[in-house]
Amino acid sequence: MLNDRKLDRQGKIKWCWLTIGSAAIMLQEYDEKNNVKEKQREGVEIFFICEDALAIYTQIISNGISASEPFVVNKMWVVQLKDPDGYKISFESFTDTPEETKYSEWKK
DSSP states (O other), X not given: OEEEEEEOTTSOXXXXXXXXXTEEEEEEOOOTTXXXXXXXXXXXXXXXXXXXXXXXXXXXXXTTOOOOOOEEETTEEEEEEEOTTSOEEEXXXXXXXXXXXXXXXXXX
């Protein structure tokens, strides 16, 4: 089921949020105009909407995998990392924590 999407001026989908049951995924197209500093394959990002992004972050770093510090944006905790090919992967979960809060601030 298509929950949400953003269209460009020509009506082409730029990103979409798909769900089935309790699983959700967000797909976003590389935007050369807004990502001029990135190489094209680095512009690809897969978003997994999950129940607890912070638990995933803890598991990721405990396995020695590098991930950026989680932060809150759009009422969601965001955990970002890159796969071995340089593609971005984000795990996001809803929260009541204030916008722009960083994980290190929240843990205190």
